[in-house]
Amino acid sequence: MKIMNIVKSINNALDLMLRENNKVVVYGEDVGVEGGVFRVTEDLQKKHGVERVFDSPLAESTIVGSAIGMAIAGYRPVVEIQFSGFAYPALDQIISHMARMRNRTRGKFTSPVVVRMPYGGGINALEMHSESMEAFYAHTPGLKVVIPSTPYDAKGLLISAIESDDPIIFMEPKRIYRAIKQEVPEEKYAIPIGKAKVLKKGNDVTMIAYGAMIRECQKAIVMAEKEGVDVELIDLRTIYPLDKETIADSIKKTGRVVFVAEEPTSFGVGSEIMALANEEAFLSLEAPPKRVTGFDTIVPYPQGEHFYMQTPEKILFELLETARF
C-alpha cells in the first residue's frame, strides 16, 4: 500500500500496464517529455521509452484516429486529450469510427482504445477548461464512459478500461486530481466497469453522483444528518453502462432520489437517472426525482463559476426539499 492521489494512482496504473503488456502505448499532447500538463504521465517516458510513451502533434482528431488504427492492429493505446473541452475535434473519430468499428465489421475489427480526459469545473480556468460533457459520450452507442472519484477507483477502473475489448471514454475529475489521498495497493487490481458503488447506506433519500461531486455530496450529507435526514450515497463510477440494479434497488428502498452533477441539466446523465427512477421504481416514489445539476448555460468564467457549481449548501437545499416532500 502506498498513499496516492488520483494523479499518482492513474500514473501507477499506466506504469503497471505498460510494464505488463507491450502492446500498451500512451501518447497525446505534452504527454511524453513533460509528463502531461497535470503530470499524470510523469516519468513514464523515462521508464518505458519514447516509442511507447510520447508527445503527439497538436491534433485531437488524429490522436484518436491513429489510436483506432493501432487498436485495429492489436495495440492497446491509451491516449490523453489535454482537457475534455478540446476533445471536440476528435468527436468525428470517436463517434464515427471508435464507437462503430466492431459493429460495422461484425466483430472482425475492434477499437479497444482508452481516451483519457480531465473534465469538470472548479479550478478557476479559462474558457473550455471546465465543462462536463459526459452525456454526449454516454449517448453515443458503442462507447463506455467511466468516471472515478477516488485514487483507488481511478487505478482499478483504468486497468479495467485498458483491458476492456471496447472503447472507453475515461474522464478524470481534475478538480480533485490532488485533493484526495488514499492508500492504494501498488500491485495490479481491477474494478469492474458498469458497477456502481454504495458509498454510504441510508434510508431516507438516495443520492447519486460521480467524480468531483462525490465529495460535495458527502459534505451535504453530513449537514443533512444534523437535520435528521439519512442519505444513501451511490457513486456511479461508470456512466455507461449504468448500473441500473444498484440504483433501482436503492430508490425502491428510500422512495426518494437526488442526482448531483456538474453537467448542464437538460438531456444529461441526470435525465437518464430520472427516467430510470420512473421506469424501475415508480410505485416506490414518494417525492419527484430531483436533479441538482448545472444550468443550461456555458460554464461561466471563474468570477461567475460559483453560481454554476454544485456546492454542499446547494445540494442540501435541494436534498431537504426532496426529503420533506
Added chain:
Amino acid sequence: MFEVYHPVKGELFEVIDNKGNIINQEWFPEIDDSTVLKAYKDMLFARTVDLMIVSYQRQGRIYTYPPNYGQEAVSQAVASQVDVENDWVVPAFRELPLYLAKGAQLRDVFLMYMGDEKGASWSESKRMLPISVPIATQLPHAVGLGYALKMDKEKHVVYAFVGDGGTSTGDFHEAMNFAQVWKVPVVFIVQNNQFAISVPFNTQSGADTIAVKAMGYGMKGIRVDGNDFFAMYSAVRDASDYAREGSGPVLIEAVTYRKGAHTTSDDPYKYRTKEEEEEWDKKDPLKRLKYYLMERELWNNKDEELLLKTFKKEIDQAFLDTENSMSYELNEVFDHLYADQLGDLIRQKKRYKEFMEWKAKRQESVQNK
C-alpha cells in the same frame, strides 16, 4: 518579395541584425521615424503590461495567464499598420500588442484573465474577434470574414493568427485550402515561437519550415524573422497589399520565441534550458529596435526609464480600478446565451434565487442561535 524570399529556398527574411544594424537595405520598409518610435513605445507598453500581469498572477490577483513577451514584434507589425475601423483581426491568444492597438482597454485584458466574460469582447474594437482558446479553430472564421469582405467589395484585410502547434490541426489545413480556393484577402500569421507548451517544432512537424506549407495550397508564403520589427513590418505590408488587391491570401511564418512560460501554470525548465533562452535573448525584438533607435539618437535610456515609470503607474492604476469596480451578477450567466429568454433558463435562475434566499435565512438562524 514572395518570389525573392520564396519558401522553398528556406531563407529567413531579415532586415536588421541583433544590434539593430540594417543588413538588408533593399527591403527596409518605407516607414518614418515617428512610426518606428511609436511602435517601440507600444511594444514596451505591451511588455510592461505583460510582465505586470505575470506579477499580479503571482500575487493571486489574476488567474492563469499566457505571457506574450519576446513575441511583441509580430503583433506590433500588424498593430502599426492595421486599419482599426475596417480590417478584421482574428487572434489566437498571444497577440497582446495587437489587442491594445485595436481598441482593447487594459480593463478588458485584466477582466479576461481575472475570469470575467465582460473582458472578452474588447470593448472599443469593432472588428476584432475574441481570443480563441481551442487552438486553430479561429482560422476558418478568418476565411469567412475574408469572403464577406470580398462580397461587400471592401478593400480591407483579415489578419489571422495561429501558433506553430496550431499548424498541426485539421482546421489549419482546411482554412488554408479554402482561403486559396476562394482567394480571400486573409493574411495568416503563424507565430512560430518554437514550442507548443512543451512540444518543440521538430516534434510537431516533419517540415523544415511552416512557410513552405503555403506551397501545398498554391498560396504565397514567406518565412520572416519575427523578432525583427522591420522585417515583419515589410512582410505584413506586402502581404496585406497583395491580399487587398484581391490576389488572395498569404501565409507569413514569423520565427520568434516565447520568452516566458507557456502560461503561468507552466514550468519551461521541464523541456528547455536556460542556455537556449539566453541564445534567443540576444534576438529580443525590443532590444533590437532599441539599438536601432539609440543609434539614431531617437531614444535613450533616460527616456526609457521615464516612460517605464509612467507606464507602470498607468497600468497599476488601471488594475486597481478594475479590481475595485469588479462585479458579476447572476443574470450575466444567463442573459447572453440566446437571443430570447428561454423558459428553462428563467426557471433555473429563479431556482437559484430561491436557494440564495434560503441560504441567507439559514445563516441568519445559525447566527441567532
